[in-house]
Amino acid sequence: MPALRAADRPLLQVTTKYASEPPDHGHPFGHGRLDSLGALGISVLLTGAGASIGWRALQETAQVLQGQTPAPLIQSMEGVPDLLSLGPNMAAAVAIGACLTSVGA
Numbered sequence: 001m002p003a004l005r006a007a008d009r010p011l012l013q014v015t016t017k018y019a020s021e022p023p024d025h026g027h028p029f030g031h032g033r034l035d036s037l038g039a040l041g042i043s044v045l046l047t048g049a050g051a052s053i054g055w056r057a058l059q060e061t062a063q064v065l066q067g068q069t070p071a072p073l074i075q076s077m078e079g080v081p082d083l084l085s086l087g088p089n090m091a092a093a094v095a096i097g098a099c100l101t102s103v104g105a
Contacts, residue, residue, distance in 0.1 A: 008042045015041075 015038025023030045060070040 008045055011038055011041050011045075014038070 015034050019031050019034040019038070021031045063070045
């Protein structure tokens, strides 16, 4: 998702900048509708990300049905503690913290 964030931030900043401009001669009601175009662009990015995740899930399901073992998403996590060894409550706290951090960023 970092790639998605790298793509949606500039789009959000540009549309917010131009949408907040005051009314002028050519746009007597302002430029606020540019926010809608920015939201449309971000929704297209999110839809693409969801479709990509769904496609990967379908591919892995097909591999399992054929008796193959799908490749792990993360090949190596050296140096990262096993969250489940910390206990389920700590693992949940770390996961929630990561989600809140990504939403707030």
